[in-house]
Amino acid sequence: MNKDHKYMNAALKEAQKAYDKGEVPVGAVIVLHDKIIARAHNLKTSAKQATHHAEILAIQKASKKIGDWRLDECEMYVTLEPCPMCAGALIQSRIKRLTFGAFDPKGGSVVSCQKMYEIKGYNHYPEVTIGVKEIECSMILSDFFKKMRNKNKSDKKFDIMK
Numbered sequence: 555m556n557k558d559h560k561y562m563n564a565a566l567k568e569a570q571k572a573y574d575k576g577e578v579p580v581g582a583v584i585v586l587h588d589k590i591i592a593r594a595h596n597l598k599t600s601a602k603q604a605t606h607h608a609e610i611l612a613i614q615k616a617s618k619k620i621g622d623w624r625l626d627e628c629e630m631y632v633t634l635e636p637c638p639m640c641a642g643a644l645i646q647s648r649i650k651r652l653t654f655g656a657f658d659p660k661g662g663s664v665v666s667c668q669k670m671y672e673i674k675g676y677n678h679y680p681e682v683t684i685g686v687k688e689i690e691c692s693m694i695l696s697d698f699f700k701k702m703r704n705k706n707k708s709d710k711k712f713d714i715m716k
Contacts, residue, residue, distance in 0.1 A: 558653055561585055561631040562687040565655070568595040568608065569633045569694050575600060579694045582608035582632040584616040584625065584649075591628070592616035608632060609640035613647050624648050626678075633691040635662030635684075641670040645678050653683040655691025 555563075561583055568581025572595035584592040594611035598604060609632055617623050626648040633655045636644065641663040644652055654664065663670045664682060671679045 557588070558631070558683060558686045561590070561629075562633070562653065562655055562691070564590060564593065565608075565631045565633050566687065566690055566694065568593050569691070572596045572608070573694060573698055579698050580608045580632065580634045582612040582630060584612050585629045585631065586616070586620065586625075586627055591619045605639065607637065607640050609636055610643055613643055613649075617647070626650055629653065630680075631686075633687075634658050634695065635664050635666055637661045638663040638668070638670065644680050645670075645676050648678050649680045651681040651683070653686050655685065655687045656695060657684070657688070657692075 564583045565581040568583065569579040570581070572581060573579035577596040577599050579596070581595045583590050592612045592615035594608045594615060596608050597606040597611065609630065612630065613625065616625055616628060624647070628649055629651040630644065630649050631653045635654050635656065635658040636652070637658070652664070657666050659666050661667060665684060671682060
């Protein structure tokens with residue numbers, strides 16, 4: 555198994571933790587010198603915090619672990635293309651390389667909705683690898699949203715019966 559698949563599998567395990575908590579299943583890991591130094595998954599709903607995305611939480615943990623905000627030797631693996639906030643946080647934390655699985659046509663800010671890393675003027679741009687384990691990363695999201703839609707339909711049916 556190649557390195558990218560190995561670490562994306564670890565990010566998928568984090569995504570499953572989010573799924574099990576009823577959170578949008580996105581997971582992230584940060585790797586330094588071929589060792590995972592931070593793991594995180596979305597906690598936005600349970601924490602009631604808009605900034606509790608997997609990427610932000612992983613950056614916070616990695617910074618605490620190494621004792622610096624500069625993560626310039628680190629690589630992030632995340633199951634979903636980062637949103638504008640998270641793509642910006644990768645710039646600010648100086649992440650060396652970003653690898654993501656599924657594309658986000660409604661909010662992705664690396665290649666889908668905008669190409670943040672092609673905007674001139676930032677002082678740092680991570681290397682980017684896209685589509686690693688894309689099918690697996692997409693499937694967990696599709697399954698989650700299908701489950702949520704079905705739950706909402708059954709909740710509405712129950713409300714009608716009252």
